[in-house]
Amino acid sequence: MNKKMKIIPIFVPHIGCPNACVFCNQKRITGKGTVAASAKYVTDIVEECRKTIDEDTYTELAFFGGSFTAINLKLQEETQRL
Known part of the structure; x- marks a missing residue:
């Protein structure tokens, strides 16, 4: 049986x-400006998404965006x- 993946x-x-290259206008693509990539920002997103993901899902x-x-x-x- 294959595990689901999210x-x-x-x-x-x-x-x-x-x-801010014309082919990569991330502000327009995401609808957001530069975001603070803090641990709290990431944790908040992960916690919100986990509410919709089954425990047995990989x-x-x-x-995405920027240059990590x-x-x-x-x-x-x-x-x-984290």
């Missing part, structure tokens, strides 16, 4: 990316401790 999306438009966390590896290292480490 991805919890975390959008971080233009965080870590100094550019779940992954995915960061270019985000301030302190913020990256903060979200890794």
Whole structure:
């Protein structure tokens, strides 16, 4: 039997990316400006999504937008401790 899979999306438009290229207007795509990618921001999204996910579902966390590896290292480490 295959396990169900869900991805919890975390959008971080233009965080870590100094550019605003025309083909990648993340503010327009997401409807949000630059977001604080704090542990609280991520935790709040994860907790909200978990309410809709069965316990036996395989779940992954995915960061979209911006350049996660270019985000301030302190913020990256903060979200890794979740």
